[in-house]
Amino acid sequence: MKALIKKLTEAYGPSGSESQMRELVREEIRNLPDYVTVDSLGNLIAVMKKKTRTGKKIMLSAHMDEIGFVITHVDDRGFARFQNLGGVNPLACLGSRVRFANGRLGVIGIEARREDPGRVPGWHDLFIDVGADSRESSGLQVGDAAAFYRPLEEVGERLVGKSLDDRVGVAILIETMRRLKRTPHEVAFVFSVQEEVGLRGAGVAAYGVDADLGLAIDVTRTGDTPNGTRMAVRLGGGPAIKVRDSRMIADPRIRELLLERSREAEIAVQLEILESGSTDAAAMQIARAGLPAGAISVPTRYIHTPSEMVEYADVEGCVTLLTAFLQHPIEI
Amino acid sequence: MAKKPSRTSQKHSPRPAARKTRSGRQEISTDIDLLAGLSNAIGVSGAEGAVRRLVLEAIEGHVDEVRVDALGNVLAVKRAARRSGQALRLLVAAHMDEVGLMIVDHDSDGSLRFGIVGGVNERTLLGQPVIVGPRRLTGVISAAPIHLLPAERKNQPVKPNQMRIDIGAGNQETARRHVALGDRAGFATGFAQLQGAVRGKALDDRLGCATLVTLLRGGPYPVELHAAFTVQEEVGLRGASVAGYAVEPHAAIALDCAPAYDLPHSRGTENVRYNAQLGRGPVIYRVDGRTLSDRRLADFLCQMAENAGLPFQIRQPGPGSTDASAVQLGRSGVPVVSMSVPARYVHTPAALARLDDWRHAAQLLLLAVEQFNPKVLKPLT
Numbered sequence: 001m002k003a004l005i006k007k008l009t010e011a012y013g014p015s016g017s018e019s020q021m022r023e024l025v026r027e028e029i030r031n032l033p034d035y036v037t038v039d040s041l042g043n044l045i046a047v048m049k050k051k052t053r054t055g056k057k058i059m060l061s062a063h064m065d066e067i068g069f070v071i072t073h074v075d076d077r078g079f080a081r082f083q084n085l086g087g088v089n090p091l092a093c094l095g096s097r098v099r100f101a102n103g104r105l106g107v108i109g110i111e112a113r114r115e116d117p118g119r120v121p122g123w124h125d126l127f128i129d130v131g132a133d134s135r136e137s138s139g140l141q142v143g144d145a146a147a148f149y150r151p152l153e154e155v156g157e158r159l160v161g162k163s164l165d166d167r168v169g170v171a172i173l174i175e176t177m178r179r180l181k182r183t184p185h186e187v188a189f190v191f192s193v194q195e196e197v198g199l200r201g202a203g204v205a206a207y208g209v210d211a212d213l214g215l216a217i218d219v220t221r222t223g224d225t226p227n228g229t230r231m232a233v234r235l236g237g238g239p240a241i242k243v244r245d246s247r248m249i250a251d252p253r254i255r256e257l258l259l260e261r262s263r264e265a266e267i268a269v270q271l272e273i274l275e276s277g278s279t280d281a282a283a284m285q286i287a288r289a290g291l292p293a294g295a296i297s298v299p300t301r302y303i304h305t306p307s308e309m310v311e312y313a314d315v316e317g318c319v320t321l322l323t324a325f326l327q328h329p330i331e332i
Numbered sequence: 333m334a335k336k337p338s339r340t341s342q343k344h345s346p347r348p349a350a351r352k353t354r355s356g357r358q359e360i361s362t363d364i365d366l367l368a369g370l371s372n373a374i375g376v377s378g379a380e381g382a383v384r385r386l387v388l389e390a391i392e393g394h395v396d397e398v399r400v401d402a403l404g405n406v407l408a409v410k411r412a413a414r415r416s417g418q419a420l421r422l423l424v425a426a427h428m429d430e431v432g433l434m435i436v437d438h439d440s441d442g443s444l445r446f447g448i449v450g451g452v453n454e455r456t457l458l459g460q461p462v463i464v465g466p467r468r469l470t471g472v473i474s475a476a477p478i479h480l481l482p483a484e485r486k487n488q489p490v491k492p493n494q495m496r497i498d499i500g501a502g503n504q505e506t507a508r509r510h511v512a513l514g515d516r517a518g519f520a521t522g523f524a525q526l527q528g529a530v531r532g533k534a535l536d537d538r539l540g541c542a543t544l545v546t547l548l549r550g551g552p553y554p555v556e557l558h559a560a561f562t563v564q565e566e567v568g569l570r571g572a573s574v575a576g577y578a579v580e581p582h583a584a585i586a587l588d589c590a591p592a593y594d595l596p597h598s599r600g601t602e603n604v605r606y607n608a609q610l611g612r613g614p615v616i617y618r619v620d621g622r623t624l625s626d627r628r629l630a631d632f633l634c635q636m637a638e639n640a641g642l643p644f645q646i647r648q649p650g651p652g653s654t655d656a657s658a659v660q661l662g663r664s665g666v667p668v669v670s671m672s673v674p675a676r677y678v679h680t681p682a683a684l685a686r687l688d689d690w691r692h693a694a695q696l697l698l699l700a701v702e703q704f705n706p707k708v709l710k711p712l713t
Contacts, residue, residue, distance in 0.1 A: 040626075072650065
């Protein structure tokens with residue numbers, strides 16, 4: 001699965017510009033689902049049809065989009081001003097390399113004579129330099145989107161790269177499709193769009209799929225770095241089963257089912273309470289007349305920077321847990 | 333002082349807004365009297381009745397169906413030209429409501445306390461003439477005599493809860509007889525035509541309403557055109573949300589008014605945060621505060637403009653949004669895009685827009701609707 005994760009994290013796909021990711025996923029899941037559709041916002045929905053009468057209709061979601069940048073102005077000398085797409089911290093941007101849809105690279109610079117150099121910079125202090133010397137030669141237009149550009153690296157037992165949020169979730173869904181030998185359920189694997197700008201893709205996908213229950217596969221923060229967030233999740237502790245985050249209280253029945261499956265399969269897991277941030281599951285839970293929703297999270301350090309870090313064993317654990325969940329009958 | 337709507341605005345000549353040229357292509361002419369009437373009418377969010385009446389009157393006889401929904405949206409349908417096959421349902425939305433004030437209390441001297449409805453630029457309120465309630469009473473927002481203010485207060489901002497609307501009632505009882513709690517107040521700015529420009533209140537989004545009326549007067553078009561004149565946009569896109577649910581369109585275009593924050597910097601540096609610029613043509617949206625536009629629709633609008641030699645600009649990504657956001661996220665999702673006329677000083681008592689920008693926006697909309705076809709929405713790969 002490492003090669004798959006590498007391919008996915010290195011792909012380009014800021015929110016609203018997911019088409020390259022969509023093609024990549026479509027290629028990877030060829031022949032696995034019974035059918036594949038793309039909805040009007042660009043969610044890729046791969047469905048394995050129901051095999052038994054008592055099976056449930058389950059929506060799984062991992063988002064294809066990543067945080068990024070969008071051009072707001074290109075000046076006479078070809079420097080581009082920009083805004084964030086999704087929750088990026090300007091501090092994570094200094095010196096970063098970015099890439100546009102057509103492959104053009106740029107670096108992020110900062111005004112030296114900004115008003116108050118002692119303060120945390122704002123977006124208007126930063127610019128992207130694509131190596132051009134005029135507006136025309138930059139080839140950039142207002143509205144063009146860029147994303148961080150970094151290769152995935154192995155560091156000890158861990159992986160470091162951009163957009164592990166949520167390409168690692170995408171990889172988990174794809175790998176689960178490959179390993180899932182039998183399931184009594186109808187399973188809609190949703191590779192969603194526009195999560196980073198407000199769970200927009202998952203909301204409309206959930207309306208379209210109209211499932212009995214839903215699970216998001218996404219990353220979560222950890223509390224295991226020096227003077228870090230206070231949080232009882234750590235790298236290497238196994239898949240994190242969501243209890244609560246800032247937009248959702250996970251359905252307790254889903255949480256218990258996941259815990260039961262993890263005990264049976266002897267997978268180490270941890271419970272997750274995330275105080276800032278949320279996942280596609282929050283949008284699923286309130287779609288139409290509502291549905292029981294939960295999430296399996298991959299513990300991740302340095303989220304929304306160009307160097308997010310996960311432990312590979314945790315990722316493997318997520319696939320095992322999700323596969324076990326889908327193979328078993330579900331009573332709610 | 334308050335001006336009545338110009339006389340011609342109530343009974344404009346019934347000339348068609350869109351007419352065929354010799355080449356067969358439809359030309360569009362914007363209707364300044366219509367815009368004047370719409371701008372002068374007061375329709376603060378949730379109390380859009382005066383604007384709704386003008387809209388209903390203006391589109392009468394030009395649409396196949398029209399109804400007013402539970403929230404007050406005007407939903408009109410113009411059936412497709414060719415009935416063969418299933419025509420695409422295209423929703424075009426423009427909001428009728430404007431930002432303004434709501435009366436919340438009668439003070440002991442007969443002056444009125446008020447709250448803010450929508451994103452009013454509060455620094456522009458002091459001393460403004462206003463029109464209050466359905467009976468259009470004239471009033472003025474209080475302001476202290478500057479020479480009586482202690483020095484330390486001269487530069488302090490004044491909050492709306494420190495201001496009153498004075499309708500000259502003299503005492504509480506008289507004020508109560510004339511104005512009910514919850515009545516809205518709007519700015520009394522009269523619409524005016526300037527040098528190639530217009531100035532008026534509520535150009536956001538009466539420009540969009542006027543453009544949409546003009547579109548409905550032309551046609552029929554190759555699409556089933558659903559026009560939504562929406563309510564409560566300025567307080568959170570509430571009207572558009574239910575209109576989108578009801579129409580369930582294949583695609584939607586929101587017509588709005590883009591703030592142009594484009595004056596040159598006083599210190600002479602390049603202004604790189606202008607949102608939109610006056611005189612550069614219709615504003616096409618790719619990214620705003622709440623919407624990532626459908627790429628196919630945004631590209632289509634740009635292409636139409638380029639083909640016709642019309643100027644256009646891309647709105648700077650940043651805060652603010654339009655009805656498109658609410659429509660996009662309705663049901664299982666709708667491809668959307670927004671297109672605006674740029675205007676300076678929106679959400680203040682007097683906005684200013686250039687007539688050429690409005691004309692070009694109306695022309696671009698007409699072209700887009702005339703040439704809209706299923707290929708525009710080719711499935712996402």
